[in-house]
Amino acid sequence: xxxxxxxxxxxxxxxxxxxxxxxxxxxxxxxxxxxxxxxxxxxxxxxxxxxxxxxxxxxxxxxxxxxxxxxxxxxxxxxxxxxxxxxxxxxxxxxxxxxxxxxxxxxxxxxxxxxxxxxxxxxxxxxxxxxxxxxxxxxxxxxxxxxxxxxxxxxxxxxxxxxxxxxxxxxxxxxxxxxxxxxxxxxxxxxxxxxxxxxxxxxxxxxxxxxxxxxxxxxxxxxxxxxxxxxxxxxxxxxxxxxxxxxxxxxxxxxxxxxxxxxxxxxxxxxxxxxxxxxxxxxxxxxxxxxxxxxxxxxxxxxxxxxxxxxxxxxxxxxxxxxxxxxxxxxxxxxxxxxxxxxxxxxxxxxxx
Amino acid sequence: xxxxxxxxxxxxxxxxxxxxxxxxxxxxxxxxxxxxxxxxxxxxxxxxxxxxxxxxxxxxxxxxxxxxxxxxxxxxxxxxxxxxxxxxxxxxxxxxxxxxxxxxxxxxxxxxxxxxxxxxxxxxxxxxxxxxxxxxxxxxxxxxxxxxxxxxxxxxxxxxxxxxxxxxxxxxxxxxxxxxxxxxxxxxxxxxxxxxxxxxxxxxxxxxxxxxxxxxxxxxxxxxxxxxxxxxxxxxxxxxxxxxxxxxxxxxxxxxxxxxxxxxxxxxxxxxxxxxxxxxxxxxxxxxxxxxxxxxxxxxxxxxxxxxxxxxxxxxxxxxxxxxxxxxxxxxxxxxxxxxxxxxxxxxxxxxx
Numbered sequence: 242x243x244x245x246x247x248x249x250x251x252x253x254x255x256x257x258x259x260x261x262x263x264x265x266x267x268x269x270x271x272x273x274x275x276x277x278x279x280x281x282x283x284x285x286x287x288x289x290x291x292x293x294x295x296x297x298x299x300x301x302x303x304x305x306x307x308x309x310x311x312x313x314x315x316x317x318x319x320x321x322x323x324x325x326x327x328x329x330x331x332x333x334x335x336x337x338x339x340x341x342x343x344x345x346x347x348x349x350x351x352x353x354x355x356x357x358x359x360x361x362x363x364x365x366x367x368x369x370x371x372x373x374x375x376x377x378x379x380x381x382x383x384x385x386x387x388x389x390x391x392x393x394x395x396x397x398x399x400x401x402x403x404x405x406x407x408x409x410x411x412x413x414x415x416x417x418x419x420x421x422x423x424x425x426x427x428x429x430x431x432x433x434x435x436x437x438x439x440x441x442x443x444x445x446x447x448x449x450x451x452x453x454x455x456x457x458x459x460x461x462x463x464x465x466x467x468x469x470x471x472x473x474x475x476x477x478x479x480x481x482x483x484x485x486x487x488x489x490x491x492x493x494x495x496x497x498x499x500x501x502x503x504x505x506x507x508x509x510x511x512x513x514x515x516x517x518x519x520x521x522x523x524x525x526x527x528x529x530x531x532x533x534x535x536x537x538x539x540x541x542x543x544x545x546x547x548x549x550x551x552x553x554x555x556x557x558x559x560x561x562x563x564x565x566x567x568x569x570x571x572x573x574x575x576x577x578x579x580x581x582x583x584x585x586x587x588x589x590x591x592x593x594x
Numbered sequence: 595x596x597x598x599x600x601x602x603x604x605x606x607x608x609x610x611x612x613x614x615x616x617x618x619x620x621x622x623x624x625x626x627x628x629x630x631x632x633x634x635x636x637x638x639x640x641x642x643x644x645x646x647x648x649x650x651x652x653x654x655x656x657x658x659x660x661x662x663x664x665x666x667x668x669x670x671x672x673x674x675x676x677x678x679x680x681x682x683x684x685x686x687x688x689x690x691x692x693x694x695x696x697x698x699x700x701x702x703x704x705x706x707x708x709x710x711x712x713x714x715x716x717x718x719x720x721x722x723x724x725x726x727x728x729x730x731x732x733x734x735x736x737x738x739x740x741x742x743x744x745x746x747x748x749x750x751x752x753x754x755x756x757x758x759x760x761x762x763x764x765x766x767x768x769x770x771x772x773x774x775x776x777x778x779x780x781x782x783x784x785x786x787x788x789x790x791x792x793x794x795x796x797x798x799x800x801x802x803x804x805x806x807x808x809x810x811x812x813x814x815x816x817x818x819x820x821x822x823x824x825x826x827x828x829x830x831x832x833x834x835x836x837x838x839x840x841x842x843x844x845x846x847x848x849x850x851x852x853x854x855x856x857x858x859x860x861x862x863x864x865x866x867x868x869x870x871x872x873x874x875x876x877x878x879x880x881x882x883x884x885x886x887x888x889x890x891x892x893x894x895x896x897x898x899x900x901x902x903x904x905x906x907x908x909x910x911x912x913x914x915x916x917x918x919x920x921x922x923x924x925x926x927x928x929x930x931x932x933x934x935x936x937x938x939x940x941x942x943x944x945x946x947x
Contacts, residue, residue: 248601248619255861255889258783260793262643263861263889266601266619290615353927367720378927430611431932440613508608508616535888536608536616574706574731579784 249283250587252533252547253540257571257580265540267509269531269548269586272447274455274517276421279527280552280588286442289532292432292506294446295439296323296383297453297472298416302408303390304468312342312389319475320482321382325505327485328357328377335482336376339385343392350375351402352384352434359485380434382482387436404429404437413439419452420445433507443530446512451528454502454514473514476502489542489566496562501554503545509533511545515554527552531586542566543584551586602636603940605886605900606893610924610933618893620862622884622901622939625800627808627870629774632880633905633941639795642885645785645859647799648792649676649736650806650825651769655761656743657821665695665742672828673835674735678858680838681710681730688835689729692738696745703728704755705737705787712838733787735835740789757782757790766792772805773798786860796883799865804881807855807867826867829855842895842919849915854907856898862886864898868907880905884939895919896937904939 248266255263268283278285300322308314318339326332340346354373357363366373375381387408391398396407403409417424422445432438452458454473457466476483480494483504493503503513513529529548533540546567549555560567571580601619608616621636631638653675661667671692679685693699707726710716719726728734740761744751749760756762770777775798785791805811807826810819829836833847836857846856856866866882882901886893899920902908913920924933 257643257791258781260641260643260781260783263887265888288613290610290613351928353929355927364720367717368723370721428611428613430613431926431930433926433932435926435928435930438610534616535618535890537888537890573784573786573788574708575704575788576706577784577788579786 247284249287249534252282252531252544252586253582253584255539255571255580255582262580265509265533265535265537265544267531267533267544268443269529269588270444270447271527271529271548271552271588272444272451274448274451274458274526274528276448278444281444282586282588285444285447287532288428288440289443289446289510290430290438290440290506290508291446291512292438292508292510293325293380294504294506294510294512294530295412295416296325296504297476298419298449299383299412299436300386300472301415301468302411303386303393304471305464306390306393308386308389308393309471311393312339314339314342316475316478317482318382319472320479322386323472323476323504324382324483325358325379325490326382326482327359327362327488328373328379329359329362329485332382332482332485333376336381336385339382339389343385343389345385345388345392345398347375349388349398350378350381350384352378352380352436354378359487378434380436384434384436402435402437409437413437416441416449420449421452443532446510447528447530449528450502450512450514450530451526453528454516455526456517473502473516476504489545492563492566493542493545496559500559501549505538505541507538508536509538509541511541513545513549540582540584543569543582544586547584548586548588551588600637602640602887605635605884605897605939606935606937608892608924608933608935615933618862618886618888618890618897620884620886620897621796622882622941623797623800624880624882624901624905624941625797625804627801627804627811627879627881629801631797634797635939635941638797638800640885641781641793642796642799642863643783643791643793643859643861644799644865645791645861645863646678646733647857647859647863647865647883648765648769649678649857650829651772651802652736652765652789653739653825654768654821655764656739656746657824658817659743659746661739661742661746662824664746665692667692667695669828669831670835671735672825673832675739676825676829676857677735677836678711678732678843679735679835680712680715680841681726681732682712682715682838685735685835685838686729689734689738692735692742696738696742698738698741698745698751700728702741702751703731703734703737705731705733705789707731712840731787733789737787737789755788755790762790766790769794769802773802774805796885799863800881800883802881803855803865803867803883804879806881807869808879809870826855826869829857842898845916845919846895846898849912853912854902858891858894861889862891862894864894866898866902893935893937896922896935897939900937901939901941904941
């Protein structure tokens with residue numbers, strides 16, 4: 242090797258004309274609901290900050306406390322709590338509406354403001370001479386949900402973003418439980434939206450997604466399984482609220498139509514949960530998670546699809562629907578196609594004791 | 595290794611809290627004006643698309659033909675021809691002015707349009723309800739200069755972006771001469787602004803930058819040396835026209851005050867030319883070029899400064915001026931510092947024949 246850091250393999254190549262111009266490396270783990278690593282490349286146990294891939298787990302305390310009934314939450318609201326949304330008008334309205342149901346104001350959100358990720362919505366704001374607010378932050382739905390959880394659990398909402406806040410401690414416990422690792426193996430830093438961000442092995446993130454979409458788990462309470470099911474159903478039914486227009490996660494879940502859920506995290510993270518289908522081995526849920534070493538979002542969608550294809554989990558008709566994500570063209574300022582991105586995931590089966 | 599592609603070393607690490615979240619790999623070459631590789635890491639002979647780092651060479655035919663006098667070009671205009679500018683008002687005015695001197699119109703530019711890279715200028719356009727034009731394209735100065743060259747050399751300006759156009763063939767010849775490689779070793783694809791983009795070994799790009807800033811080269815005509823000197827002087831005197839407000843290349847050249855020129859290229863390319871100082875070995879110009887494997891611009895500035903520091907070419911007082919580029923902070927949406935980027939370049943001396 243020579244280098245201090247062992248290099249993970251190339252997962253995507255960016256071509257300009259006939260030659261590779263750039264390349265993206267990464268590690269990937271495919272894990273079943275029992276925590277068994279089925280396939281991997283690079284280092285499946287690489288500790289990664291999971292970023293926004295934690296969102297479904299961050300929404301759990303509210304639903305476990307009965308938040309769905311208490312605040313009359315529907316698919317749209319629950320999906321938005323799991324979202325890295327585009328800041329489109331419907332997302333902003335949705336986040337404001339969630340806040341209102343708990344008697345909160347925009348000022349109670351501690352996520353900070355950034356321009357909408359959805360470009361036309363960002364331009365519309367500028368045209369109107371308005372500044373982005375915390376509602377436009379891609380995490381506003383999650384934060385609004387956390388405020389409702391504080392209300393319902395009778396916790397102080399000031400400081401809800403602190404790692405020591407009881408709600409954050411609860412989230413960490415739930416994430417560890419689903420990832421099937423000791424809490425002590427999760428380290429915490431600060432995320433882009435000011436919340437604690439969790440660092441765990443890639444394989445544990447994949448396991449958490451397998452268990453998120455699994456049937457009733459051994460020893461699990463019925464209420465806990467029901468909450469998982471509710472989150473997955475909401476994300477599947479309203480993928481438009483989980484990301485937005487022209488976004489992979491939305492189109493990926495819409496095309497999958499219940500076949501999987503997917504969620505991106507910043508810095509090149511993606512996680513997929515594939516619910517059980519049929520009997521035998523297929524009756525076990527599978528989770529897939531990867532981290533691009535350089536943190537780039539550019540090859541993320543293509544890598545997700547290439548991995549599913551390798552796993553025999555991407556039907557041809559769905560691949561066709563998602564072709565623009567699977568083989569993205571590189572265009573220049575005149576709109577000419579001057580290159581393309583090609584993803585391939587050299588996964589190898591790997592048993593684990 | 596295992597992987598097909600030999601991994602270059604990590605040149606920059608992105609920390610979140612105490613842990614590395616992402617990393618950027620790359621290759622680097624330091625070459626003197628005689629083409630001798632002095633230091634390197636990764637693969638110094640890696641073929642790379644040099645992208646906008648070719649701009650000073652693309653401006654040569656116009657100046658070699660006497661364009662400076664013919665069109666009364668000053669530092670600002672010449673610097674803008676070597677620029678990846680921000681599309682700020684002064685850049686747009688400058689490009690329009692260059693066009694006018696040759697009797698050209700905006701419609702003659704074949705670079706395509708994109709929103710100004712300078713965010714406030716981009717927002718100002720949106721606020722006024724205007725669409726970006728080819729003048730806002732970061733390459734508009736270069737393209738305007740090419741049109742002037744067509745005028746002066748009596749070449750058809752239609753199709754000036756085609757690889758087979760005489761002007762483009764001339765540029766390729768000049769680039770090969772300065773890089774000191776056979777023209778046949780340069781392959782061509784299409785750049786973001788529709789021009790031919792050149793692919794050559796990283797060490798050849800570094801050599802070209804060494805020779806760009808060198809004194810009179812063996813066998814070189816005086817006029818050719820004068821044109822190089824003119825380009826370097828214009829870039830050094832008007833770094834604001836080579837990039838723009840808040841941009842590394844501008845602040846780097848301003849802080850260097852003649853000590854170096856620097857130019858970025860898309861997809862993680864950077865090239866520096868260090869003119870000769872003093873006597874003996876120091877009397878030889880040195881060029882430095884690197885390519886980040888993943889094509890990211892994020893660590894580029896820090897890697898440039900880390901490399902110069904390793905080479906003993908970055909005086910402490912200049913490093914202090916450029917501290918925000920040398921050790922960039924990672925901020926979240928609340929403006930809190932949640933991480934930092936640390937660059938280090940494990941260069942090793944390497945003789946060549």
